[in-house]
Amino acid sequence: MRNFYIDLFVELGMQLVILGSGQDAGVPQIGCYCDNCVKSREDKTFRRLGPSIALMDSKKKFCYLIDASQDLKDQIDMINELLQKDPSEKSFPIDGIFLTHTHYGHIAGLWSLGKECIDIKKIIIHCTQKMKQFLENYHPFKHLIEQENITPIPFEIGTKQHYNEFSISSFEVPHRNEYVDTVGYIIHATKTVVYLPDLDYWTEEILAIIEQADIAIVDASFYSKDELPRMTNVPHPPMIETMERLKDSTTEIYFTHFNHTNKTLDVTSKERKETLEKGFKLAYDGLIIEV
Numbered sequence: 001m002r003n004f005y006i007d008l009f010v011e012l013g014m015q016l017v018i019l020g021s022g023q024d025a026g027v028p029q030i031g032c033y034c035d036n037c038v039k040s041r042e043d044k045t046f047r048r049l050g051p052s053i054a055l056m057d058s059k060k061k062f063c064y065l066i067d068a069s070q071d072l073k074d075q076i077d078m079i080n081e082l083l084q085k086d087p088s089e090k091s092f093p094i095d096g097i098f099l100t101h102t103h104y105g106h107i108a109g110l111w112s113l114g115k116e117c118i119d120i121k122k123i124i125i126h127c128t129q130k131m132k133q134f135l136e137n138y139h140p141f142k143h144l145i146e147q148e149n150i151t152p153i154p155f156e157i158g159t160k161q162h163y164n165e166f167s168i169s170s171f172e173v174p175h176r177n178e179y180v181d182t183v184g185y186i187i188h189a190t191k192t193v194v195y196l197p198d199l200d201y202w203t204e205e206i207l208a209i210i211e212q213a214d215i216a217i218v219d220a221s222f223y224s225k226d227e228l229p230r231m232t233n234v235p236h237p238p239m240i241e242t243m244e245r246l247k248d249s250t251t252e253i254y255f256t257h258f259n260h261t262n263k264t265l266d267v268t269s270k271e272r273k274e275t276l277e278k279g280f281k282l283a284y285d286g287l288i289i290e291v
């Protein structure tokens with residue numbers, strides 16, 4: 001006889017939670033009073049935290065993060081709320097953190113694991129070999145390792161690793177790699193999900209990876225090329241180009257990592273309307289996707 005509870009558990013599956021859908025600096029951006037930033041200060045529902053997602057079990061047995069943003073404190077609150085933790089208990093319910101790359105919004109949250117903050121011990125950091133070397137050599141990460149707050153464990157890019165109910169593998173991404181490499185992740189659960197918050201340009205290999213997935217959550221830093229005067233220094237493919245390249249894709253595409261200048265942040269904009277009409281989805285903080 002089949003066990004009803006196991007059936008129910010399987011049915012509920014795993015969840016991916018968007019903890020932060022902003023570009024590294026989030027929305028509002030520090031010191032900025034553009035329309036999107038002003039609006040997000042007036043109405044907190046328009047706020048977007050630093051880029052991060054949680055992979056968690058529907059029965060709340062595990063929770064892994066991809067990236068540790070500067071807003072980790074608020075994001076842990078979000079997770080604890082989902083886990084229905086007693087707010088009075090000190091809790092850091094994270095089993096491990098996968099890192100994509102060293103830019104600010106993707107690793108700044110690690111610093112809050114140290115002595116000045118929660119002083120948590122032995123959080124496993126899953127990362128590339130180059131990222132491990134970076135963490136071991138530079139303050140404050142070096143200090144966090146010495147104090148045993150974090151323990152980096154490197155993986156081979158492209159190798160599938162198994163954790164609880166899911167497997168995860170990584171792929172190399174062209175991005176401004178000042179210190180280390182950048183990876184995107186492929187999460188293999190009931191569905192296959194690609195998480196790719198940052199890239200400089202699309203390659204045929206990466207488009208093929210997205211094509212093979214059920215869901216892809218991809219870089220939406222900018223809607224169009226004319227959005228930021230210094231955009232040549234910050235090369236992300238604009239959403240217009242991404243939508244053109246993926247227009248015939250059967251993969252469910254979510255955009256994330258929105259810069260404060262992105263026109264789709266304005267709910268009344270024609271850019272937002274057109275994006276949704278083309279069948280693309282816009283991620284937001286707190287979005288839960290069954291995977």
Ligand SMILES: [Zn+2]
Nearest residue numbers: 024103105198
């Ligand atoms: Zn980023």
Ligand SMILES: [Zn+2]
Nearest residue numbers: 032034037260
């Ligand atoms: Zn702004």
Ligand SMILES: [Zn+2]
Nearest residue numbers: 101103175198
């Ligand atoms: Zn980056």
